Amino acid sequence: MTISRHAPFMALFIILGILAGAPLIAVLSYTFIEDGNLSFDAMQSALQNNSILQTMRNSLMLGGYVIVATTCIALPLAIIRTKTFLVRSNWLDIVFIIPFMTPPYIGSMGWILFMQRNGYYEQIFGAQAPFTFFSVAGMVFIMSLHLFPFLYLMLKNALLRINGSFQDATLIYGGNPILNWIRVVLPLLVSSYVMAALLVFIKTLAEFGTPATFGKRIGYNVFTTEIHNYLSHWPINISAATSLSMILLSVCMVIWYIQNIISRKYTYGIHSGKSASSAQTKDSLIIRFFSIGYIIMITGLSIGIPYFSIIVTSLLNVRGEPMGLSNLSLIHYSELFTIGSSGFKALMNSINFALIASTIAALIGFAAALYIKDAQRKPQQLLDFTGLLSNIIPGIVFVVGLILFWNAAWLPATIYNTNWMPIVTYIVLFLPYSVQYTKSALTQLDPSIHHSNAVFAQNYGLILVKVWLPLLGQGILAGWMMTFIISMRELVGSLLILPPSVETSATFIFSQFEQGDVSKGMAMAVITVLLTIICIILIELLQRRAIRPNR
Numbered sequence: 001m002t003i004s005r006h007a008p009f010m011a012l013f014i015i016l017g018i019l020a021g022a023p024l025i026a027v028l029s030y031t032f033i034e035d036g037n038l039s040f041d042a043m044q045s046a047l048q049n050n051s052i053l054q055t056m057r058n059s060l061m062l063g064g065y066v067i068v069a070t071t072c073i074a075l076p077l078a079i080i081r082t083k084t085f086l087v088r089s090n091w092l093d094i095v096f097i098i099p100f101m102t103p104p105y106i107g108s109m110g111w112i113l114f115m116q117r118n119g120y121y122e123q124i125f126g127a128q129a130p131f132t133f134f135s136v137a138g139m140v141f142i143m144s145l146h147l148f149p150f151l152y153l154m155l156k157n158a159l160l161r162i163n164g165s166f167q168d169a170t171l172i173y174g175g176n177p178i179l180n181w182i183r184v185v186l187p188l189l190v191s192s193y194v195m196a197a198l199l200v201f202i203k204t205l206a207e208f209g210t211p212a213t214f215g216k217r218i219g220y221n222v223f224t225t226e227i228h229n230y231l232s233h234w235p236i237n238i239s240a241a242t243s244l245s246m247i248l249l250s251v252c253m254v255i256w257y258i259q260n261i262i263s264r265k266y267t268y269g270i271h272s273g274k275s276a277s278s279a280q281t282k283d284s285l286i287i288r289f290f291s292i293g294y295i296i297m298i299t300g301l302s303i304g305i306p307y308f309s310i311i312v313t314s315l316l317n318v319r320g321e322p323m324g325l326s327n328l329s330l331i332h333y334s335e336l337f338t339i340g341s342s343g344f345k346a347l348m349n350s351i352n353f354a355l356i357a358s359t360i361a362a363l364i365g366f367a368a369a370l371y372i373k374d375a376q377r378k379p380q381q382l383l384d385f386t387g388l389l390s391n392i393i394p395g396i397v398f399v400v401g402l403i404l405f406w407n408a409a410w411l412p413a414t415i416y417n418t419n420w421m422p423i424v425t426y427i428v429l430f431l432p433y434s435v436q437y438t439k440s441a442l443t444q445l446d447p448s449i450h451h452s453n454a455v456f457a458q459n460y461g462l463i464l465v466k467v468w469l470p471l472l473g474q475g476i477l478a479g480w481m482m483t484f485i486i487s488m489r490e491l492v493g494s495l496l497i498l499p500p501s502v503e504t505s506a507t508f509i510f511s512q513f514e515q516g517d518v519s520k521g522m523a524m525a526v527i528t529v530l531l532t533i534i535c536i537i538l539i540e541l542l543q544r545r546a547i548r549p550n551r
Contacts, residue, residue: 012364012367012368012371012383013048013382013383014380014388015298015364016364016383016386016387016431017386018100019424019427019428019431020386020387020389020390020398020428020431021386021389022401022405023391023398023400023401023402023404023405023428024249024389024397024398024401025401025405026401026404026405027242027246027249027397027401028246028247029240029292030238030242030404031043031239031245031246031405035520037294038379041067042073042239042242042243043246043247044531045239045243046182046240046243046244046247049240051221051226052226052240052243052244052247053536054221055221055223055226055244056223056247058220058221058222059204059205059222059223059248059488060205060251061218062136062139062140062143062204062205062222063200063201063204063205063297064201064249065136065140066143066144066147066200066201067197067200067201067204068142069140069141069144070144070147070150070151070197070200071111071151071193071197073144073148073151073152073298074148074151074152074155075155075543076154076294077096077148077156077294077295077298078152078155078156078158078159079159080291080294080295081093082156082159082160083159083344084287084288084291085282085283085288085291086291086295090111092295093153093156094411094536094537094540095206095299095303096148096149096152096153096298096299097153097536098302098303098380098533099145099146099148099149099302099303100147100148100149100150100439101485101533101536102146102303102306102529102532102534103209103489103491103506103525103528103529104142104143104207104209104210105144105208105209105210105212105213105491105509105510106144106209106306106310106489106509106528106529107142107146107302107306107523108142108210108213108214109212109213109309109310109509109513109518109521109522109525109536110212110305110307110308110309110310111133111138111142111214111305111307111309111516112213112217112240113309113310113313113522114305114306114308114309115133115134115138116134120312120323121308123323134214134217135218136218136220138214138218139210139211139214139215139218139220142214143204143207145301145302146210146302147200147204148302149299150196150199150200150203151193151196151197151200151403153363154192154193154195155189155192155193155196157192157465158189158192158193159189162189163187164510165445169305171177176306188475191263192261192346193262194259194262195259195262196333197381198255198256198258198259198262199259202252202255202256202394205222205223205224205248205251205252205394206224206248206252206393206394206395206396207222207224208224208225208228208396208491208492208493209492211224211225212224212225212228212491212492213510214511216370223247223248223394223396224248224346224394224396224492225243226244227241227244227245227248227396227400228396228492228495228496230244231400231403231496232495232496236345238404241400242400242404244327245387245397245401247402248394248396248397249393249394249397252392252394253392253393256392265323299513301462305531308523310525310526310529311522311526313518313519313522314332314333314519314522314523314525314526315328315329315330315332315519315521316328317329317331317521319518327344332476332519332520332522332523333523333526333527335520335523336520336523336524336527342503342508343508343520343523343524345503345505346504346508346524347502347505347508347524347527349502349503349505350488350504350505350506351488353419353422353423353426353487353504354426354483354484354485354487354488355484356423356428357422357423357426357427357433357483357484357487358426358430358480358481358484358487359425359433359434359480359485360423360427360484361426361427361430361479361480361483362434362476362479362480363439364431364434364435365387365428365431365433365434365435365437365438365476365479366434366468366469366472366476368383368384368387368435368438369435369438369439369442369472370438370468371383371434372384372387372439373442377410384435387431387432387435388432388435388436389433390428390429390430390432391432394430395490395492395493396492396493398425398428398429399492399493399496399497400492400496401426402421402425402428402493402497403416403496405499406421408414416497417500418499419499421497421498421499421503422493422497422498422502422504424493425490425493425494426483426487426490426493429485429486429490429493430482430483430486430490433477433479433482433483433486434476434479434480434482434483436477436479437475437476437478437482438472438476438479440475441471441472441474441475441476441478442472442475474542477542478539478542481535481538481539482535483538484529484535485532485535485536488505488506488531488532489505489506489528489529489532490504490506491506491507494506495501495507495510496506496549499511504529505524505527505528508521508524509521509522509524509525511529512524
């Protein structure tokens, strides 16, 4: 009886342990165990390596710079969306999230094509860029345009939670409105801002695409690119790769721990029946002009310029010649959809790998969410934490661990150098999306459903099919689509674990850009982005449909 009661937990924990726990244990073992004994030689050697120390400084400084830049972009946007006439323009949130859902290496390539010598800036304005774009400042600028939506959404939601009566009171008792806003509203934003800023810092440290494309041009190495170099360039240095992975893992875990402390101790709740926003006032012409102009500027920089560069490049018949109708064609798209071509094979590989990975992840996420529920018991909390590990830990650390684990000598069989390796990698990296979307759908259901199932259940398998699948279908599908689109565009794992002579759309784009056949790579990028945008719209529609019946 006890065994059957705990069987679902044990089965799920073993699956998640193999997927998420084993790779991390492999990294720890390779770093700290030598000839069966505990050893810190590898880590000590890494910390004495000037190159690795410089990489650490570069990464930490980059994270700090990106926090400052994303704040400068996101805070005004959040204020505009919550305190001006644009408060009801919810469609803007979909627009703002497009840069975040655009693969960062694609956005970076778009900016490189626009700002490089003889790039589109020179062709349009007839002169070189008025500042040095290819610098650390340019890299911070590109990464901030990718990450600002994350900080924006956090700040916007925090501002919406702040009771309007606070601001009304400051107006009643006089004083400068700007100073009152700084004294009353900003302190209430601090906890949400710090949590979001720390997550932006982690995402900056874990980012590979922009450092691998833009950072490579300016010689700015960070954690992820150095780990990739140690594993992909001869002589391969696994010891240095695992040591650097452990340093990156340690930094991210410390930040995650600090973020958890802040979320538990320094968040606030407002208990009032009054509106969450202050009384609607008529915005002045200056505020309206500034709000619209600022939004146009940010969307132009984050979406307009990179997408313009990508689309135009994908249509150019001959690169190097001026833009014009005579030099535009769809030849690169036709090559991608020619059966048997390298581009077509790469696209089909991406679709197939993503389909299988997202389906398996959806099934595991469905089972895990049903067991975790509200995570009140210790086994539920443990399973929830294990399922979220890949959201906390940088993807490249997991990739290193997967390589080490599936190459272990004691394994009777291995999936390494087979098509199952990228599929398992995608499942490990993106399983949290399936778990969280299904859990979100589950929390919207009345608890009485659980109780009635427990009372009247005759066949649990029948209940899964007839009760839970229909009720949680939208959440499962949303998680499936999110896993699918991110798997389609995943780069760092694909570069390191794909079998020989196998490419995906991401590695195809990266290799074509590196080898100089940029137009064909940008054509693939356009297809990838279109699939991403379509899935984003579908997920948004599913979420609105799920919310509507509850109103």
